[in-house]
Amino acid sequence: GAGVSQSPSNKVTEKGKDVELRCDPISGHTALYWYRQSLGQGLEFLIYFQGNSAPDKSGLPSDRFSAERTGGSVSTLTIQRTQQEDSAVYLCASSSQGDVEQYFGPGTRLTVT
Amino acid sequence: AQSVAQPEDQVNVAEGNPLTVKCTYSVSGNPYLFWYVQYPNRGLQFLLKYITGDNLVKGSYGFEAEFNKSQTSFHLKKPSALVSDSALYFCAVRRGGADGLTFGKGTHLIIQP
Numbered sequence: 001g002a003g004v005s006q007s008p009s010n011k012v013t014e015k016g017k018d019v020e021l022r023c024d025p026i027s028g029h030t031a032l033y034w035y036r037q038s039l040g041q042g043l044e045f046l047i048y049f050q051g052n053s054a055p056d057k058s059g060l061p062s063d064r065f066s067a068e069r070t071g072g073s074v075s076t077l078t079i080q081r082t083q084q085e086d087s088a089v090y091l092c093a094s095s096s097q098g099d100v101e102q103y104f105g106p107g108t109r110l111t112v113t
Numbered sequence: 114a115q116s117v118a119q120p121e122d123q124v125n126v127a128e129g130n131p132l133t134v135k136c137t138y139s140v141s142g143n144p145y146l147f148w149y150v151q152y153p154n155r156g157l158q159f160l161l162k163y164i165t166g167d168n169l170v171k172g173s174y175g176f177e178a179e180f181n182k183s184q185t186s187f188h189l190k191k192p193s194a195l196v197s198d199s200a201l202y203f204c205a206v207r208r209g210g211a212d213g214l215t216f217g218k219g220t221h222l223i224i225q226p
Contacts, residue, residue, distance in 0.1 A: 104156040
């Protein structure tokens, strides 16, 4: 079946603009995760959804970052007033009820100029 | 807090030789341990996991990993390396439930023909 998809694959934005990144998890997967991969910080956990609720937002680096998930499926990660240090690859993953492994999408490469 | 250490930035192995990529972890309680592989400009692919049971777990593409509780290690191994195994490998841990993963910094595996 189809894997996790993310859009856009690449996004270039100017400093100070807002951006939205989208994730479509594998159909039927109840858990959804966002991570960030950057040269300086490696792979960092950002936020986790179980259904539409987010029991763990501990990884969000600042209040400029927010995420939502609607209908237990698609999720959007929003970064407000982007900064150059937000440049990274943003990865989304999903897992099904009772499974522990997470399946990752191809990522969105965000470049803030 | 949980953490993962991958002490080698790069591992070089000749094709056909056995390979080992090292990982040690720190977590409270029983760990859930994972290995993922990342090819250039691709997302992460799940290789294998340890939750409980046999300390030697087998995964995709002929890889295996050995869980050692006393040494808090989870080293990735393969008896005979292929050039196509060249990639970036990540070890990850979580406490259980559906928490986000904590990743190591990654190890570049280079298999020389």
